[in-house]
Amino acid sequence: MSKTPLTVRGAEKLREELDRLKSQERPRIIRAIAEARAHGDLKENAEYHAAREQQSFIEGRIADIESKLSNAQIIDVTSLPANGKVVFGVTVVLADEEDGTEKTYRIVGEDEADIKQGLISVQSPIARALIGKEEGDVADVQAPGGNRSYEIVEVRYE
Incomplete structure (x- = not known):
């Protein structure tokens, strides 16, 4: 396993x-x-x-x-080098390219996910689109509600 x-x-x-x-x-x-x-x-x-x-x-x-x-x-995300890259465990601030609204998510394990608390699963469409990107990059997310583009405003290793 x-x-x-x-x-x-x-x-x-x-x-x-x-x-x-x-x-x-x-x-x-x-x-x-x-x-x-x-x-x-x-x-x-x-x-x-x-x-x-x-x-x-x-x-x-x-x-x-x-x-x-x-x-x-x-x-432990705090022990990783804070280089602005989106990896498992980071907190990401995103700006919706369409309306400019900001959303903050933390990428966590599947069992920890709770969208109401801003915790998204590493398996979710948003997290998969963000992993490997850096601050300033734009991520295209293919979500059930349609395609969305988000700019990565900030990546926090907390």
Whole structure:
């Protein structure tokens, strides 16, 4: 399996979630199952079945996070040479060539992407069009809504 790029911040968030699931959620579910078992007949015990379902979800999420972290290539963008080139992990300020509006995006791993927070996946059409370009270059993006051109105003290695 190939390594998946992940920012330092993204790896920290996954580790925090993993720690919370293991230290808080897992024990809470175990207590809920024990309490539901004490109520008797398990066949018709809705609390027991709900708790087991939650346990299954949490255990699946723990396995998923552990897998992601073990297959991650954690990239610290602050240790890269700040030469104005767009690479994984940078923050990019773009100016729309059509209307001049500016947008700021950070190129992150697929699991970290959240467009509402300005985090775009390295696999997204915008990120693919930007990678390898430099400040001042124009990137043509073939997005689902049509072709757009963006000038790269600034590249920040933060």
